[in-house]
Amino acid sequence: MQSLIEIQQQLLPDMLVVMRKRYLILRQVMLSDMIGRRTLAASLDMTERVLRAETDFLKSQDLLLIDAAGMRISEAGKRLLEDMEPYYKVMFGLSELEERIRKHFGLKQVVVVAGDSENSLHSKRELGRAGCTALRKAMGKDDVVAVTGGSTIAQVASQLTSQTPLKGNWFVPARGGLGESLDYQANTIASTMAKRTGAQYRMLHVPDHLGEEAYTSLMQEPNVREIVEVIRKARIVIHGIGDAIVMARRRRVDATVIEAMKAEGALAESFGYYFDRKGAVVRKMLTAGLRLEDIMETEVVIAIAGGQHKAEAIAAVMRFGHDDVLVTDEAAAMELAAIMDREEKQ
Template sequence: MSELINLQKLLCPDLLKTMQRRYKILHTIQLLEPIGRRGLSEQVALKERVVRSELDYLAQQGMIVVSAKGVLLTATGLEVITKLTPYLDDLSGFQAIEEKIKQTLKLDHVIITPGDSDQHDWVKQDLGLRAVEFLQLQLQSNQTIAVTGGTTMATAAAMMRPSIHSNGCVFVPARGGLGERVENQANTICAEMAKKMKGDYRMLYVPDPLSEETYHSIIQEPAVKDILHMINQASIVMHGIGDAFTMARRRKATAHVLDKLKSGKAVSEAFGYYFNRSGEVVYKVRTVGMQLEELSNIRTVIAIAGGKSKAEAIDSYLRQGKSNVLITDEAAAKALIKGFSL
């Protein structure tokens, strides 16, 4: 395919640009529908008159429908996107970047989506969609899927859709998390994923973090024990990766903890663990749920994180080798590659 792309670039560069522009418009509609012309124009960074002209063409081809509520994708439009995505990824050179990241960080799969989620919300939604698509490829009946909280995971939940392989599947929160915004709590996210996937779910009602005394008391409760057993039996884990100090402040960490993170040169956070640039644990929050060492026993551990600002955190967390899948965006991926050469 790469040879064909090179020939097309040489012979028909304008055609490729038109195809990329129309694909971007269709893909943005898929993520944000129904969306108005003005909003679409802002999201794809094109003048409104250009967007209007392209929408007229796409409507004539039966790929979209323009209604009073906004622009909607048709089944034909969705089919075009599905078939074009691998081609456009190859055209963008993502496969070479994915392979470099996969080899450097010893991962089984790397998936890159265009854009920078620091700059555009639709990129984060695309991350969520790619995560859902990958999950559906891995899913088998009667599996347990553990998910963490956070804004990226909430976006993945919003993009979730039914699967023919989800029969008997159960979603569980990977850890407790009462105290965060409700929509970003693992309990809320796993419930939404389960409902959209037509599966089942369980809740874990414990705060995060906990004192040592409270932790040992809570894990003896029969209901908590049952959920912890289910979490440990998970076949798939989906989680985000956070910037160390952003996550610490979100959890209202004390000045003592912040000093520890600073002295330990913490860069990233996941599952309540804080890591330095080499992937070493420099601090751990006492939480009920999935522990770092337990990830080694899980077949598929999917890390979802994007944005150029997250690149160092992504690199830091993945250095310790507990996750084997990364779904990220173009900006983070290119920053990762640049960081590898330093």
């Protein structure tokens, strides 16, 4: 059966053109928080005369607030955008894009949110919200969820809520902490997720990157060994994806090792492992927490990453082949499609 949108595309194509135009205006105003008419017209490649007519209409519907400082979206406008989201995916071809990426990488589900999370805080929040939805869909009773660090997974944590407390569930860090902002460390994110959902949590108070001697010593500690055993039995893993060299530098990896990684073709990082363009593991760091063999046995693996510049890294980790769900944004998805096009031509 055809959807209403598909019927409208056939019978009233002009109406969809107008709907799309007004949707884009509202979305761009929301992403900008406050914006002037000239700047908005330039960003949408629209004349100021046409834009003025449309924004005047949106103001008359109480969807936009306009004053001398510029334009802001109203609460009613935000609610309308949220209600339109399922139709947006059809109108802009994102549903087809999701399915194409899903089939190409052999995933169970792909979710694409609007915008570019690399350049828009709102889009990053949307990425986090979609990650919350994917996680809640996967979670059952008495589950253990292992989470990695990073700003994107922190967005998931900040928006995770539960009307029904998840008292039997546990959130645990997938690995030790990075030497970065406390807000983005896996321990912090795991505890935030637990507190926001009424679940329980455990922390792993060890460095992220360990030498062989330190690793051997720590793994002999009963408390460390106990929490590591819990982590390695997680049914769900939710993780971010990073640029290999950027992540190596943040972990203060020795410069000679970084040069060796470049020579090995390291492109992406996730779970503390470094992947080349084909999805092969080219280097791993000793760490207390999830190992590659644990990831390969995990029942549900959810990747959340966005931004055009992350597309190559996302593709590399997806080629590794052990993710079930990918939550990404429009910018990364479009670039992924371009990568797929190049591969199909080769």
